[in-house]
Amino acid sequence: MTSVPIPPHGTDRQALGRLIEALDGGADGARYIGGWVRDTLLGLDPQDIDVATRLAPQDAERRARAAQLNTWSSASGLAHGTIGVVIGGRTVEVTTLRRDVATDGRHATVAFTEDWREDAARRDFTINALSADPLTGEIHDYFDGLADLADGRVRFIGDPLTRIAEDHLRILRFFRFHARFGKGAPDADSYAACVARAKDLMALSRERIAAELLKLLAVDGPVATIETMLAGGLFAPVLPEIVATDRLAALVVCEKQAGIAPDGLRRLASLLPEDEKVAEQVGARLKLSNADRKRLVLAARPASAPPEILAYLIGRTSAVDGLLLRGLADDAYRASTCDIPRFPLTGGDLIGLGLLPGPIVAATLRQIETRWVKEGFPGRHRIDDMAQAAVAAAQKN
Template sequence: MTATLPAAAWTARADLAALVAALDPMHEGLCRWVGGAVRDTLADVPVKDIDMATSLLPEAVITRLAAAGIRAVPTGIAHGTVTAVLGDGPVEVTTLRRDIATDGRHATVAFSSDWHEDAARRDFTINALYADPTTLAITDFFGGLDDLAARRVRFIGDAQARIREDYLRILRYFRFQARFGALPADAEAEHACAALAAGLKGLSRERVGWELIRLLAHPDPAPTLARMADLGVLGQVLPEADPAALPALIATETRAGVAPDALRRLAALLPPDPLLAETVAARLRFSAAQKKRLAVAAARRPDDADDARALAYRLGLADARDRLLLAGADIAPIAGWTVPRFPLKGGAIVARGIHAGPEVARILRQVEQRWIAEGFPDARRVEHLLDEALSSPG
């Protein structure tokens, strides 16, 4: 299939033209755009990262960039990657490679000058598309264009062999299936993922967590998560998950016009158990902030939707939004709402003749609870509530 990359905003970037001129001034075909930028442009989805492949060795890349006044950072020099720091965003420039050895997690590579050889070591056909930076002509060695048009995610070559090179490709397969795939999925790919799912246990938890978060951030990953469970893949990385809980949250997010949020969706997959949520977050090497948010979401209760603003006062707007959405409740009451400050301080109670200590704290709690129940009235009403609290026994 012969094709040309459609013109896009990124293909017209002046700094990219300068990069190409630095690396291939004589237009000898020494470099091509590759991977996500090519695939996403063809699929008409936003392009985030731009990668370039080149037959130049890393040292030559660094030398040519330096001569052109372009800063070069050897971010992955052992694997042939140099990052060109450009005005409108960095570009990873990677020398063509072939795999010498793999162990299911890492690959030992040798540099190559063969474009087909470089394409053959990539994971999926839709990720092995190259575009000439000058003509935008696409090179497609393995039918990636047809697969992209058919919304088919397919491994290059033997699926099980590709997975054994790096077991993370199982999770990558499902992530790309959620974004670019259609049903029925590629039978060989699914069979290979199911057969080799146990290999996921040998991966670092950070890599697994990162893939899960990226998968859950897609518009509707629910069918993919369900399929992962059916194939025995999800149980290897997240045995606590119940995929049946995800569609309801996605439907609520859609009704509310809320953008997909991976961590909230992960909370939906887990039981309402804060300790379990913290265990999962620690296992996946989440940050302290992510761990706390997941635990707060897991502490959800059936009465969360009874008073949205009271919930937001207790938890903060962000955590309350999570809990309301997880409950399938309306978030309109807290949309654009500013959480008020309780206008009463302990000093005001002491000034009314109550000795500082537990009794002051008890009265504060009593008045605050009534203030919340009445919908956060003004300071004058709080004074009346305090009068009533002080005049009541106990």
């Protein structure tokens, strides 16, 4: 019998036990589900704990509160069967068993069920449909997910074309899960379906595409998967700018040399041409935040200043991005660890030295800051000399 350790590591076991008891876990009324089971079997440290239950969401919430547990819910969450239970400072999602009533490629209308297999069948991949008894750890596997997990195979449950028609985002999810868990070439039937339905991605919101793509790029080794996607024309409908993986491959190596964690947005920048206009266009198309758009644009610029100065001028994150993208692992590490000073002067300091208020104050302050940065952030004595000299020069003019 395959099983997982119970209770989950790193949780408030007493509180989690109260939740499981409240949900009738001893009578198969609740199980651990999905990613937690999959990752635990692989010896990974799951980030989230998800529980599935036969109880209706309102009943699950009422029972959790009766067990003196803090809960949260929303109208949308309740409609889809999900509540949150706060245990040990983290949220455990509790979701009622469901079946799909209608789907349109983006959203699903669900009905609740008490059938564990029916709920498992609506999940996307076999390795995500595993569930575990909360008391014994025994694994329930309806679609050979254990074998797929052992073989490093990501495979749709049922007909891949049908599953993609239900939710087009599953195309990108397939490649993300293959990048993370797959071994060798992707499952042939699943891959063929993704290639055939690539244009379905155009029907998705750009925010959903961006979120899933950035998760994919942030896995440890995304290069082979991205190459497979390129070969199948997966990027053409929404990101035709992506045509090669050379810079991505070099970036992955450089990140490891510098000891800097992978970053999906930085890796996206490596897949784009080194062109600020293109970076801005892609950021806008994917509806990224203003901060992320700025990062993409800055990543397309040459990183020519010393690491410490670059970190001061454009921020630590963008400095690290630019240096890694140009293969400068040592400089990137310096930028990631250096102390970034605060410019110690204000306009009031210059007025105190005799400079008359007005636009000249800001202009003089910028001149002093530029010189201070160029000299490598000298100390207070030197900057006072700079200020006095600048004020004297401004007064003469």
